[in-house]
Amino acid sequence: MRVIFEGRGEGTVPYDTTILQAARLLDVPLTHYCGGNCTCGTCRVGIAEGADRLSEPRGNEQMVLGEQRARQGDRLACQARLQGPVVVKIPDWF
Numbered sequence: 001m002r003v004i005f006e007g008r009g010e011g012t013v014p015y016d017t018t019i020l021q022a023a024r025l026l027d028v029p030l031t032h033y034c035g036g037n038c039t040c041g042t043c044r045v046g047i048a049e050g051a052d053r054l055s056e057p058r059g060n061e062q063m064v065l066g067e068q069r070a071r072q073g074d075r076l077a078c079q080a081r082l083q084g085p086v087v088v089k090i091p092d093w094f
C-alpha cells in the first residue's frame with residue numbers, strides 16, 4: 001500500500017499494516033507513548049486522502065480519540081490499518 005506522510009516521507013508497505021507500523025518502516029517519526037496499545041492517544045493523525053481505505057475504527061479507538069476528533073475523521077495510527085493508498089497528516093504536538 002502506498003502511504004504518504006505529508007512533508008515527512010512516503011513509501012510502500014504491506015496491506016493491513018497499521019499507520020504506526022508504516023511510519024516505523026519508513027523512518028517517519030510518529031509519537032506513540034503507549035507503544036501502540038490504544039491507550040495514550042499520542043499517535044493521533046489526520047487523514048488528508050483515503051480515509052475510506054483504512055480499516056474501520058474498533059474497540060477503544062474512538063473513545064481514546066475523543067468524540068470531536070473522531071467526528072473530524074482523525075485516527076489513531078496504531079489502530080488504523082492501510083487497505084489502499086492514503087495520505088496522512090501528522091500533527092505538530094509539542
Ligand code: FES
Nearest residue numbers: 034036041043078
Ligand atoms: S500509540 Fe498510544 S494510542 Fe496509539
